[in-house]
Amino acid sequence: MYRKLFFWGNVVLFVLLILAIAKDTFRPWMPYQRAYRRMQAAAEAAPEARRIILGRPIQIKQTILTDLGEVDRCITCHQGMDPIATPTLANAFTDNPHKAHPSDFLKNHPPETFGCVTCHRGQGLSTTFIDAGHTPRDEAQKAAWKKKHGWEPADHWEYPMLTGPYLQASCVKCHGDFESLHGLEAAVRGKRLLRAHGCMGCHQWRGEGGPVSVDLAEETANKPLSRIDFSNTGLDPEDRTLLNWIRLHFVKDPWALVPGDPAAKYNAEPIAPSGMPDFRDELSEEDAAALTTYILSGQSANIPHTYHVSGPKEPTFQSLRFGSRAQAGKWVYDQYGCAGCHGLNGKGGRRNFNYTGGLEPALVKSVATFTREELREKIEDGVMVVTKEDPQGPTPPLYMPPWKDKIKGEEMEALLDYLFSIGEKQEEWGG
Ligand code: HEC
Ligand code: HEC
Ligand code: HEC
Ligand code: HEC
Ligand code: HEC
CATH class of the missing domain: 1.10.760.10 (Cytochrome c-like domain)
Structure with a gap:
């Protein structure tokens, strides 16, 4: 009885051992590497070079990027982009994962210091197609990948690869x-x-x-x-x-x-x-x-x-040259996002749920009803509580923020000039 149990126990252990070895020998990335060796060797004329290529070990290739805090194993499959595996035959193959990297990206950003996920995102440590976080670029590619690779999003990984x-x-x-x-x-x-x-x-x-x-x-x-x-x-x-x-x-x-x-x-x-x-x-x-x-x-x-590569400073109101003060004011209007609520060029059309009339004021229609001082005051102080269309309904989500801490001096003067310049009854104000 015990002997039988002992015997079968050993059989089970033996089978598990074989399975473990098999799993180690047939990792999902291995066929890609083997195929790459084969293709590369076949494309090589000199027997000596062929021998060296076929002699390269099949193994996980990883780049440790201490500065960026990343470990990157993408080239384990993407051998055509491994600077060590591909010194001479860079453009020999046309399909992923064996092709070379398009354009100059790797020349300008050597994989030893930049890796792949700094640009592509995805999960650098992974060595399977799914966990690497490949993102199909469209529905057709998604369907093809489901068939070919059993594609699905990587589990517990919030940064899938970026495409297009x-x-x-x-x-x-x-x-x-x-x-x-x-x-x-x-x-x-x-x-x-x-x-x-x-x-x-x-x-x-x-x-x-x-x-x-x-x-x-x-x-x-x-x-x-x-x-x-x-x-x-x-x-x-x-x-x-x-x-x-x-x-x-x-x-x-x-x-x-x-x-x-x-x-x-x-x-x-x-x-x-x-x-x-x-x-x-x-x-x-x-x-x-x-x-x-x-x-x-x-x-x-x-x-x-x-x-980091530095660039030019952001232009400011002071650094820019405008044709007129009203044009400078148009820049102020865009810079602070007045169009978000009042529409492009103050033409209105933006909605505000349960606000009287439902739409934000079209400034082209209303500025002419203000004096310059009233308009300045309105913009500086804003209107925090707006009237409801239905008193029982929800508070409208939008209000007029006060801008006095942000828009001052010449910027404010320019903005006022601009608003009066677009007001529809402008001529009545006589400049
Ligand atoms: C297990 C092997 C494997 C690993 C690991 C792997 N890839 Fe891939 N990758 C592939 C294969 C295979 C394809 C081609 C899929 C197809 O079109 O059938 C591919 C395709 C791609 C593509 C092209 C997608 C397209 O639009 O056609 C990009 C980009 C890519 N991989 C980036 C990466 C990055 C970045 C990593 C590391 C985070 C990585 N891969 C890790 C096997 C792998
Ligand atoms: C500097 C940013 C950058 C780095 C670093 C980078 N790539 Fe790319 N990669 C790109 C861009 C951009 C494209 C798209 C190029 C295009 O479509 O013209 C691309 C395209 C690809 C493709 C798709 C090729 C195709 O046309 O099917 C693959 C696969 C790929 N990269 C893998 C990698 C791998 C693996 C690494 C790391 C060795 C890497 N990339 C490093 C920016 C980068
Ligand atoms: C991790 C940071 C990083 C990322 C991400 C990155 N680059 Fe770069 N890139 C650099 C650095 C650093 C240089 C080297 C600049 C130098 O030598 O002056 C460089 C150089 C370049 C160059 C050549 C030098 C030049 O300025 O003309 C180009 C072109 C370039 N990158 C384009 C890209 C593009 C396109 C992408 C995205 C697909 C990208 N880079 C992503 C950091 C990065
Ligand atoms: C988040 C939305 C929002 C933004 C952004 C916004 N406004 Fe307003 N604005 C409103 C609302 C709502 C009113 C109406 C207040 C009321 O009911 O009295 C209003 C009213 C006004 C009025 C009075 C018009 C009238 O007919 O009563 C002026 C003038 C005005 N805004 C100018 C500006 C300028 C200039 C900017 C940019 C600096 C700006 N607004 C940015 C929401 C906004
Ligand atoms: C009138 C005010 C207003 C303007 C203008 C506006 N948004 Fe929004 N936006 C909101 C509000 C309020 C939310 C939060 C509610 C929601 O998710 O819809 C939001 C949500 C978003 C979200 C989702 C944010 C998150 O963290 O979930 C994005 C993205 C966004 N806006 C982008 C934009 C862009 C880009 C523009 C300009 C083209 C824009 N918004 C203009 C009010 C605005």
């Missing part, structure tokens, strides 16, 4: 000069749109901006998934990423994303839906991707000073 234009978010973190670099059009455009459409009237960027909503760099770009309510996004669980949450704010109606509880069905007090305007008739899909790219660049990263 979104990859540019990484460059901005190091390159203060990104606006003059080639290939960063989306990031540059995103930065410009953030000013032009008045996002900064409500949001901040690293502390600067209006008081109504969150800091897009410090808070949004670093928002953990657990703090995002995806329930109204219509996204499949596999698409519930921070990137998509941000992007949806420009391609969907924010009232649908963040509907609040205006009829107080679930809460003691009614809650207005999102104060975020619906930008769909102002922003294209490409604009949405550009804004998302630039916002993602706000993600904090442990990048030491030696990796």
Whole structure:
């Protein structure tokens, strides 16, 4: 009886041992490395070189980037990008993971000091296709990857790889000069749109901006998934990423994303839906991707000073030259995000839930009813409590912030000139 148990026990142990060895011998990355050796050797004419290539060990390749606090194993599979495995045959193969890296990226950023995830994101330590955090660039590639690699998002990993234009978010973190670099059009455009459409009237960027909503760099770009309510996004669980949450704010109606509880069905007090305007008739899909790219660049990263490339200083009111004081005022209007609530060029159209009339004042219609002093005072003091359309309904999410701590002196004078210049009954004021 005991002997039998002993015998079978040993058989089980033996089988487990074989399985353990097998698992070690057939790691998911190994076939890629073996195939690379074979292909590389076949492309090599000299027998001596072939022998050396085939003699290279099959092993995990890792780069330890102490400065960046990262360990990077991507080249374990992406052998065509391993500077040691690929001295001569850089462009011999055309398919991932064996092809060489496109363009000059690795020349300008040697893998020994930059690794891969500083640009691509993903999980550097992983050696499987799924855990590395590969992100398909579109639905067709997603379907193909599901078939071929059993693709799904990496478990417990919040920084999947960035693809397409979104990859540019990484460059901005190091390159203060990104606006003059080639290939960063989306990031540059995103930065410009953030000013032009008045996002900064409500949001901040690293502390600067209006008081109504969150800091897009410090808070949004670093928002953990657990703090995002995806329930109204219509996204499949596999698409519930921070990137998509941000992007949806420009391609969907924010009232649908963040509907609040205006009829107080679930809460003691009614809650207005999102104060975020619906930008769909102002922003294209490409604009949405550009804004998302630039916002993602706000993600904090442990990048030491030696990796930073400095750029020109941000232009200021003082450093810029304008054709007239009214034109200078247009710059002030955009810089502080007045358009966020009052629309492009003060034309209005932005909504405010349960605010009298529902829409923010169109300044082109109302400035002419103020004297210069009244207008200055209105802008300096703001209007913290606005009137409700339905007294029982929720507090409107938007109010007029006071600007006196931010806009002063010449900036204020220029802004007033600009506002009077766009006012529709301007001629009655006789300049
Ligand atoms: C287990 C092997 C393996 C590891 C580890 C791995 N990759 Fe890949 N990678 C692949 C394969 C295979 C493909 C090609 C997939 C396909 O198109 O079928 C690929 C494709 C890619 C692509 C191209 C995606 C596209 O748009 O076609 C990028 C970028 C990439 N990998 C980056 C990385 C980075 C960065 C890492 C490290 C965090 C990494 N990979 C780790 C196997 C790997
Ligand atoms: C300086 C930033 C940067 C670094 C560092 C970097 N890459 Fe890339 N990589 C890019 C960009 C940008 C692209 C897209 C290029 C394009 O589409 O023209 C890219 C493209 C790729 C592709 C897709 C190639 C294709 O066309 O299918 C793969 C795979 C890849 N990189 C892997 C890696 C690996 C592995 C490393 C580390 C050895 C690495 N990259 C390091 C920026 C970088
Ligand atoms: C981790 C920081 C870091 C990231 C991320 C990064 N770079 Fe760089 N890049 C550098 C540094 C440092 C240099 C070297 C600058 C020098 O030698 O003056 C450099 C050099 C370059 C150069 C050549 C020198 C020049 O300024 O013309 C180009 C082009 C470039 N990077 C583009 C990119 C692009 C595009 C991306 C994103 C795909 C990117 N970089 C991502 C830090 C970074
Ligand atoms: C967060 C939204 C928001 C931002 C940003 C904002 N405003 Fe307002 N503004 C309002 C609201 C709401 C009112 C209406 C207050 C009321 O009901 O009395 C208002 C009223 C005004 C008025 C009075 C117009 C009228 O018809 O009563 C002026 C002038 C004005 N804002 C100028 C500006 C300027 C200039 C800026 C940029 C420096 C700016 N606002 C930024 C929300 C905003
Ligand atoms: C009138 C004020 C206002 C303006 C203008 C505005 N937003 Fe918002 N935004 C909000 C409010 C309020 C929220 C929070 C509620 C929500 O998630 O919809 C928000 C949410 C967001 C979020 C999600 C933030 C998070 O941390 O979950 C993003 C991203 C965003 N806005 C980007 C932008 C961009 C980019 C612009 C300019 C094109 C912009 N917003 C203009 C008021 C505004």
